[in-house]
Amino acid sequence: MSGFFKRLTLKEDPSIYEDKDSHLVRVLTVKDFLALGVGTIVSTSIFTLPGVVAAQHAGPAVAISFLVAAIVAGLVAFAYAEMAAAMPFAGSAYSWINVMFGEFFGWVAGWALLAEYFIAVAFVASGLSANFRGLLLPLGIKFPNAISNTMGVNGGVLDITAVVVLAAVAWLLSKGVSGAAKVENILVVLKVLAVLAFIVVGLTAIHIQNYFPFVPKYHVNADGTAFGGWQGIYAGVSMIFLSYIGFDSIAANSAEAKDPGKTMPRGILGSLAIAVVLFVAVALVLVGMFHYSDYANNAEPVGWALRHAGHPVIASTIQAVAVVGMFTALIGMMLAGSRLIYSFGRDGMLPGWLGKLNKNNLPNHALSALTIIGIIIGALCPFAFLAQLISAGTLIAFMFVSLGIYALRRREGKDLPVPSFKMPFYPVMPALGFLGALFVFWGLDYEAKLYAGIWFAIGLVIYFSYGMNHSFLGKKAKKDEADAASKVVKDEKEEIVED
Template sequence: MSFWKTITRKEDPRVYDNKDGHLVRSLKVRDFLALGVGTIVSTSIFTLPGEVAAMHTGPSVVISFLIAAIVAGLVAFAYAEMAAAMPFAGSAYSWINVVFGEFFGWVAGWALLAEYFIALAFVGSGLSANFRALFVPLGWKLPASLSNAFGTEGGVVDIVSVVVIILVALLISRGVSQAARVENLLVILKVFAILLFIVVGLTAIKASNFMPFIPQYHETANGAFGGWQGIYAGVSMIFLSYIGFDSIAANSAEAINPQKTMPRGILGSLVIAVVLFIAVSLVLIGVLPYQQYANSAEPVGLALRAAHHSGVATVVQTIAVLGMFTALIGMSMAGSRLIYSFGRDGMLPKWLGKLDEHNRPNRALWTLTIGAVLIGAFFPFAFLSQLISAGTLIAFMFVSLGVYALRRREGKDIPNPSFKMPFYPVLPALGFLASLLVFMGLDYQAKLYAGIWFIFGLIIYFAYGIRHSSMAKKEDGQNVKNETEAEENE
């Protein structure tokens, strides 16, 4: 077989149906809505609007959020159709494996793996910082050696981050239905905190803080500020907030009636998230001049205290810390299902794709957990953060283009889904181009680090995956059979 035919060999979707059929289907629409909102509306809703406004956009941060939402929405439509047609574990990795072939599936999956490993470590670190900050007024403070990553400001290990990531893994290892119940409760609490901030903040809004709505463009140490250049720079920063809907799709093999559950969960959670992000942005800018959010790690608390609501600020920040668990749960579930898919297909060692006695992919879960703990402990986040949005945007481009290949097979070897991306064939192309534009807006380091990550992935694929994958084994078996039959005929 030629090299091109080898890397483009496509998996039969019936194989994934059989392999993933052992996973327990227990998740409903409300579970996926909570999972999506919990992952998308994470730490960033309390920090990012103020940060982007101060660095790039001024009051027009709302426009950046809207544009990022439109780009995410285009891709979400593609995700919804893919998840309804092919409700397999591993989301983009498994889909691209079916419609474009093994190598391209690996590239898309490898891109997403960077997101889950690093984002899990990030959120754990952010939860730790906010949790410890709550106790500082009481005089309780951990030593630097137990508060920071190894080699950072005298740190040895961020013990709170390690503990919370392991606690979340223990919860998920007991079953997704149990994790979903905890997720649902925490999401309700988080949305309550956001709504409380919005309602209280509305009483302190000053119209003058919105003027000028789009400041004049100029260059700063942080890059473009003001004008459409600043808004574009803001979009590239903000887009990272919306990528959590992939965590829903990764769990589609555990959905009840995925034909309806997946589109409603993916699109519904994104709509809720967009409304909450824009509302928080408007209130933040209205309460205080955007310049005051520069270098603030807690703009929501800053705004509430400036409006003389310090008690509300404490309540909101306490719930925000608890709410960070929702993002950890969502990313742990999705990342472990992706690693399970790699093992299921032989792209990584097969034992990663084995289920326990209760049909749960806990080997993959603990691999993800250990990896995230080590990344958080030993690698500088300034280096790793660039990989998250770059890798995910590459996967989004694959999924957008994958709709064209999917349509040719729907109703044949792939079932006709109940949801289809509207305005076909225009919207898939727009989703691809919009993701490409956001990717081009990332800084040089983001593209460089993404390139390094993909070179590492290529080495793994050509050194291991291409020879050990399920499809490679199948071909070897077929070749042996053909040779045996030829010998018998002679």
Template structure:
């Protein structure tokens, strides 16, 4: 239970908590950014209940991909899984790049600096590759390849350090909070180049922008095959990590807004350090940022674990070449781990992926909608061909449809570009399915034998 709670908190409370609150406040919601975080957490929480029941009833590798495969069939399972794969590829590269940027900003204070060629992706500001991001992604992969227990011990330690850094910022910053910075709490609405600012429109835009902050809880479900008593540990890990995360996000947002006018955070990639230096605590800023950089490894560990298990499930089921779904002598899916690592390294080292970042939210929201609706089909089979889980989603049949509608609303709020990129990603997935997966899958082979 402790390991899965640490995995969830470590993945959810990652780079986003040290970057997004200030940016969302400055561009969309103002002080009401706290409402945006709470609303996003409510949406994620509705889906988290569905994830918890699914994980308790079907505790095997693959998360939403495997569940939807069982409930709705191979095609829809592939669509849900392909959506999640976009999340893991892009999110892994996104966090790796965020860690790199914060690390380089930190060492710059001591007069150390990497050349542009090793600091930026290919073709961006004279860049050839983001060396730090490549190194950390490979390091995390090597750690996980040695076993989940080793990764879990490191994960738990880093989560504790990261939560300490967040609380240190909150405690120090509370003494500099000014009431005037919260007035007006909900600024007047106005249209801007970034979309909506102020009013409920700005709060809504903030929800769509920050939703990626909460998607990490599915990394717990993806590793449910390795859980002891999954019917208990899965719901507690998923819901517990989400509750801790939203509390920390709101606290950080409150302090950031309170110590300094929110407009000053525009284009700031490190608002926490910026705020601490502004109120006269440069030493604390160095401590917090150092721990933040180290703590970002927790998100990388969670995403790498979940992504490698998903790719392993694809190979196991024949949706991708079978060798991807083979385990090593220690029963570890290290071939799938290698595939995930190679693709993530290529993205983070050589490709400018900022324009794809919202794919993280887009793909995940589509998967969330599948899982929410899947509860209706699951209930019809629990206690029959699927075990009757100890945990069930409350307020059935109302809550599943609420989870679906809430996810749909957040998806609608994403940028047009994000929806277009998601469409291109799914077209690629459809081509792979109809060219390879449909004829090589385990299901098609079982049908061939019957015939």
């Protein structure tokens, strides 16, 4: 049993990752990572979640839900920043935990993140498709149901817009991260300007009475969920946290960062700070414009609020920019997801061709795999069922990373460099990051935890049936054991000859 546990906790030598990832071109700057982070975090959800959470759970206190979720995300982001500065490897949490705790735990963390990327890519592409088709309707353009919806939904066979969008983003990324980063930078600026335009225009339509009572009285909704009081705020936190997890997409690309010791912390923490300000501002303006109950069952609260406040042209413009801006989330998610899959292939945990680089040193095999699986998920799977996996899986990875800081500190200055950025208030803050992620995870509904359990069961089957037997780390350990045994036999023979 001890031998089995030893096998599970085999740790990768960080110098191996440095060598394997050295072929990836370091071209991304702080500006690029800020755009990647903001583009991924400030996605479709900023135009929908503030209204939805206000109506379903928190009322005007939705702003508090956003702040609490941001504090938890911020604690974990500090851990991510130190990890990325010390170990700028592709694959983020997967690679770090492999080095810190061992191969099995690295696989669990990586498998958790893989759920986020597979599902989020399909989910965002579907959302972009729905909004794009909504923009075309006033022009009299309507796609047939067969190519508008996923299989089994309202006569749908394939969401062709989502497929085209995923293929287009994959093509862009296959040409190199530098060009994709330039497109990302432009689109993120447009999206932030659209958010700021809503805030400025919305401020002119604020009605102070809509903020009172700021924390509505607690009661249980018809579906059994909480509304009002601290319970409603807490329910909102678990629902909102999904919005903030995009900073992992920055860390996954740290092997392509210029001066990662400085670039990564600034990109991770800076993008999260910008996102928090925008989310809280949108939430406060939205609930001030109309009573929170007006946003119940409203799929586009920002556009609805602007139109009913007498600004239909601005509403349409912002919706159009929002559709274009969804490309930024796809670029960030597909870039990070492909690097994670590349890391699995690089280590032999999944088929080796996924870890191969092309002649331009790009992991395009991994990118192709992510695109194909994203299209399949987008075509076949109901998103309400799968979206809950995103938060559950990512929170588990966040817990690993927070605890990993303790192991990292013991090795800094030894086999790992002392990073230029360190998580403050050590050893208290890593524990708070772990407890915060656990706090949010506990607030997820039963189905989210059940789906996460099923996903991890699949991951365990793959690890024990394939990854454990094919990993390069495991093969190296076996070879070292064989060499050591051979040396012992040789020494014994030499002793016998001497006697």
